[in-house]
Amino acid sequence: MTEAGTRRPARRTRRPDRWKVLFVGLLVAAVLGVSGWALLGSRLLVVRHVEVTGTKLLTPDRVAAAAGIRLGLPMVRLHPDDVRRRVAGLHEVASARVERHWPATVRIVVRERVPVAAYQRGGRYFQVDTGGFPVRDGTAVPDVPLLTVGAPSPTDPPTLAALRVVGELPGGLRAKVAEVSAPTVESVTLRLRGGLTIVWGSPERAxxxxxxxxAVMRTPAGRGPRTIDVSSPDVITTR
Structure with missing residues (x-):
């Protein structure tokens, strides 16, 4: 056989079908375009409902107003962190969480501050939480203990000591407290409805x-003390 007769035919290089490549490219572009239109331009995925949960002190309408979410805004353009910061600016709010629930609902979950005491100033009562942050104010006498300290504020040590004591009281005892005073951090005193005074001392060993x-308060009526001093739990005194 000749050399030409034994030579194998050369393999033909397969070139991609240009029309197929063009079709796939157009298909991908179409999918991306439709997706972008659905997210940004259509009326299908826009904010239609704003739900607010977790409110007792606040009304849902007030939270929604503070959130500033425009109905009709594309869901993808919503910035949850911005909304959360606006809602957290309300005095009554300790924290907030913002959730997108597709296709058209934004849910705002609020955790409110809990007032544990109130101080009076200028004819108004200012209710504060355990951190001393104002929760609400008004002229009506609140159903929380009155706070008596020199300069109530979130940075005042006696204020924080008194609020810590009230916040750590068992529910039954806390419900009986009419006033909590703290000239100093070490001299917190509780005055209960009915006239009993509890000298608490510092917030430790609550x-x-x-x-x-x-235990001392369970003394039979008519024989109980008017003052209980538990400032040093190792030596309880009464009078």
Whole structure:
């Protein structure tokens, strides 16, 4: 056989079908275009509902107004962190969470501050949480203990000591407290409805002090003390 007769035919290089490549490219562009239109331009995925949960002190309408979410805004253009910061600016709000629920709902979950005491100034009562932050104010007498300190504020140590004590009281004992005073951090005093006074001292050992105070308070009526001193739980005094 000749050399020409034994040579294998050369393999033909397959070139991609240009029309197929063009078709696939157009298909991808169409999909991206439709997706972009659905997210940004259509009326299908826009904010239609704003839900607010977790409110007791606030009304849902007030939270929604503070959130500033425009109905009809494309869901993808919503910035949850911005909304959260606006809602957290309300005095009553301790924290907030903003959730997108596709296709058209934004949910705002609020955790409110809990007032534990109130101080009076200029004829108004200012209710504060355990951190001393104002929660609400008004002229009506609140159903929380009155706070008596020199300069109530979130940075005042006696204020924080008094609020910590009230915040750590068992529910039954806390409901009986009419006033909490704290000239200093170490001299917190509780005055209960009915006239009983509990000298609490510092906020430390709160659970132990509460148990001791409640045990003494179970003394039969007419024989109980008017003052219970649990400032040093190792040596309880009454008078």
């Amino acid at each position: 659970g132990e002090k509460a148990r001791l105070a409640e």
